Amino acid sequence: MTILLFGITKDIVGSSTLSVPTSSATGRKIPKTVKELKEFLGETYPELNKLSSLAVAVNNSYANDSETINAYDEIALIPPVSGG
Template sequence: MKVKITAFGIAKDILGDKHLELEVNGEELSWVRKELISQYPDFEKLASLKFAVNTNYVEDSYQLNEKDEVVLIPPVSGG
């Protein structure tokens, strides 16, 4: 099954695009985190990277479903 990844801020810069599709087989969200780090090592530097699935913040133990949209929410700074 495929899940759509949507990235913002520095996460979008790391991917080189706002959207990405990943093929998953019933994995937990933690698998997506590991896969992103494997394909894009700069994600390892984002210790506070958060995830939302279908507009809800979720933990790494979230079980992915067909056509889920995973949103990468990088750390935000401002002043």
């Protein structure tokens, strides 16, 4: 599963994309929902947990935590945005 990263999320991870395993070969639970993906990423990159908010888009639409995800979805992490 490939995730597109923007803003501070890109800085935290150190890349504009991130691959998340879609098999249990790693011994970790495979994320099946947006909530599980956020938890997986928070364990892997604890700095993400410090963000005031973190939106997830699945296939170009904002997704709630209960939305199911799979390896073929286009997923993006959208950090809080400030502006003036």
